[in-house]
Amino acid sequence: MKLYLAVRSKALLCAVMVCLLAPVAVAQAIDPLPSWKDGAAKQAILNFVRSTTDNSSPNFVPPGERVVTFDQDGTTWVEQPMYTEFIFSFDRVKELAPQHPEWKTKQPFAAVLAGDQAAIAKFTNEDLEAVMVATHAGMTVEQFQKTAKDWLAAARDQRWHRPYTELVYEPMLELMRYLRASGYKTYIVTGGGQAFVRVYAEQVYDIPPDQVIGTAMAIEYGYNKAGEAVLTRAPKLLLYDNFAGKAEDIYLFTGQHAKAAFGNSTGDQQMLEYTQAGGGAPLMMLVLHDDAQREYAYGPAQGLPNSNVGTFTQALYDEAKARGWIVISMKNDWKRIFAWEK
């Protein structure tokens, strides 16, 4: 049992040991971030927790207002060479193809079925939306949940041949645990599908479903033959949780500014800006993928290769510097990236 265990709302935690140890004292006694190298990024985190949880600090944050938000793709797990949920969707297209013979000649489905990576790389938002609607709507919420769960259990990534849920960044898991141990509620705020991420968020991040905010399809109420209530996923977007949508949805779900926000791409810009606008001594951090050897290197900020997945522009990098946000270098700030690394 880690000493900096979080007191979670879902448990009556009665360990006297935890009761006797204040979180800050624990943080000083035991390094809460062992996968982080000593440096500006790690120091910024330690300073943030110290200044917001010490009630003699001018930046003290009352426990009820301790909310922090994490982007997922590229911030807490691998997003290259393609978002995991898209890979799931493309696999679903292949599975559903026998029921849709017209897909063989109809784009964007034909490209997916042919495995035409060049065509897939050029998919427009409309193409992706067509794939998402075909694979994410027209079923009950339970059916979708089961489909995603089964796929996650069986699927392996092409580079490390591991379940996608093992491609999470150990330093970010440590950060989440450390923040929870300091009284913070940790939220995932993802451009990906809320329902998809909820399938594994508890197991992977120790984050319950009500703390997962994401892109959401409209849900429609109805009844089954037995007269019981059933919720069906409608082919219509309710929340697009990306860019400005992240800030708007954080307000919708939490009613307040986050005190810290972690992202890695242009889709996270407004989430970080909104966190900063809340005043106090907030913490805004962006992960820069500059480690092709251990993970991936892409930007195009700082001369890194361009990428349509998880784009980190030079403009975002410049804004980070101008606003005092911390850029995390995967290469220089993280001792290890995955829990299973040697």
Added chain:
Amino acid sequence: MKLYLAVRSKALLCAVMVCLLAPVAVAQAIDPLPSWKDGAAKQAILNFVRSTTDNSSPNFVPPGERVVTFDQDGTTWVEQPMYTEFIFSFDRVKELAPQHPEWKTKQPFAAVLAGDQAAIAKFTNEDLEAVMVATHAGMTVEQFQKTAKDWLAAARDQRWHRPYTELVYEPMLELMRYLRASGYKTYIVTGGGQAFVRVYAEQVYDIPPDQVIGTAMAIEYGYNKAGEAVLTRAPKLLLYDNFAGKAEDIYLFTGQHAKAAFGNSTGDQQMLEYTQAGGGAPLMMLVLHDDAQREYAYGPAQGLPNSNVGTFTQALYDEAKARGWIVISMKNDWKRIFAWEK
């Protein structure tokens, strides 16, 4: 300090006393529902908590899935003769009138300004929407919050001459505390405005803003002159949290079925149905306002007077009986209604 205090996520609660007492044992030793008369309603609550928190029970609910939902208007506080938020909106129309000289002759504003109760009673949904947009949109989220807070501090109801936040039902507050002490997360799920209820939910119900689900205006992201992020309330409905919307929004916010649901009107029907569809041994309850002397009497179920506010139809009453939901009689099940009663 009440012995059945909840361990809240927002606090590191280290009182050894609480640690030493299991909630069920406390419930048996001390009546957790002193304002409830002994009877079927109280017994149903006690049975529900016992069967879902005893881990040898077939209906045991793991702590992470302990979610319960409360309607607000007419379920946790008074909704007659008119929803409190409408009274707030009408007062706002009066305050804003000098900036809108055209309102003197333009409906529905003219009726509000003239205090024409007969006309107000006949307002269509479009009329009410016009009033809501005029009073709830076009300002930052902080401006709305301050306006509502100031109004709530000053306003008094016409019958008891008390702040509206004192018109909460003591038996329901006891029920919320008891459920939280039993590991349940308590949510407000209101047809009223989420932003309005969040202003006082923590103080009145001990419910934090992220556990308030309600009707929500769209929020728009932008910047102030200093380049800081600002959220503005747009004149557009994002979530209509009533009827089927309640079930849909509970899924959106929590990702799961509630294990118990409490309502009082047709707008709560789907919330209760959806709770029941989750299986196990859920608890569904409806408050029937049958006490004109201590509060109000309206239905039209069971021959009570009809009401456009918080309508409880005979069809809903019959559905409750058919599905095994518990109808709470304010007159017969509650020893006292308000904390300030003699």
